Amino acid sequence: MRRFDPARLLEALRHEHVIPPPKGWSTVEQVRQELRLTHVRNASSRAADLARRGLLERMAHQFKADTGQCHKAYVYRPLPPYRTIREASEGLHRHEADAVPKGWVRIVDLAVELRVSDVAIRGRVFRAGLRPRYFKTPRGIIGLHRNAYYRKADILRLYRKAS
Numbered sequence: 001m002r003r004f005d006p007a008r009l010l011e012a013l014r015h016e017h018v019i020p021p022p023k024g025w026s027t028v029e030q031v032r033q034e035l036r037l038t039h040v041r042n043a044s045s046r047a048a049d050l051a052r053r054g055l056l057e058r059m060a061h062q063f064k065a066d067t068g069q070c071h072k073a074y075v076y077r078p079l080p081p082y083r084t085i086r087e088a089s090e091g092l093h094r095h096e097a098d099a100v101p102k103g104w105v106r107i108v109d110l111a112v113e114l115r116v117s118d119v120a121i122r123g124r125v126f127r128a129g130l131r132p133r134y135f136k137t138p139r140g141i142i143g144l145h146r147n148a149y150y151r152k153a154d155i156l157r158l159y160r161k162a163s
Contacts, residue, residue, distance in 0.1 A: 019061075019062055019063050021061055021063075021075045022059075022061070022075070024077050025059065025061070025075040025076065025077045026075060026076050026077065026085060027061075027063075027073070027075055028040055028043050028044045028047060028073065028074070028075075028076075029043070031043045031044075031046070031047045031076060031085055034084065034085050034086050035085065035086060035089055044074075046089065047074070047076045047085070048074070050076075050085070050088055050089060050092065051074075051076060053092065054079065055078065055079060055082065055088040055089075055091070055092060056076045056077065056078055056079060056085065056088055057076065057077050057078075057079055058074050058075075058076055059074065059075055059076075060072045060073070060074060060075075061073060061074065061075040098135040098136045098137060099135075100135050100137060100149055103151055103152050103153060104133065104135075104149040104150065104151060104152065105149060105150060105152045105155075106147055106148065106149055106150075107121050107122055107125065107148070107150065107155075110150075110152065110155060114159070121155065124155075124158045124159075125150060125155060125158070128154075128158055130150055130151075130154055130155070132148035132149060132150050133148075133149050133150075134146045134147065134148055134149070135147060135149055
C-alpha cells in the first residue's frame with residue numbers, strides 16, 4: 001500500500017486542468033508585471049479603474065487556484081487605439097482631457113510668445129474684464145487640471161490698443 005502524500009496531491013491539483021486566459025487577454029498578475037506594480041491588489045484596482053473609464057475591456061474568466069479550486073477572475077485587454085495595457089494607462093490623461101478650441105491660449109504660453117511677463121498680461125486682462133473658459137488639460141506628471149484659457153485675439157487686441 002502506498003503512503004498518502006498531500007504535497008504531491010496538491011501539486012497534481014495545481015497543474016491539472018490549467019485554464020489559460022484567451023489569447024490577447026491579460027490576467028491581473030500580468031497587468032501587475034506590465035505596469036510594474038508591487039502588489040496584485042494594486043494592479044486589480046488599477047485595471048478595474050481603466051476598464052471603468054473605457055480604456056480596457058474586462059471579461060470574467062475561470063481559472064484554477066493554487067488550492068485546486070476553480071474560481072472566476074477578470075482578465076483585461078486594451079481597447080483601440082491602445083495596443084498594450086501600459087500604453088492605455090499612460091494615455092489616461094490624454095483620453096480624459098478636454099479638447100481646447102483653436103484660438104484659445106493660457107496666459108503663460110502667450111507671455112512666452114509675446115516676450116512679456118505673465119503678470120503684465122494678467123493685469124491687462126483683469127482691467128479689461130476678460131473672462132476665461134476652463135478646460136481640463138494634462139499638466140505633466142501631475143495629471144489633469146482645470147486651466148484657464150483666454151481667446152488669443154482678445155488679448156492681442158489689448159496690446160494693439162496700448163501701442
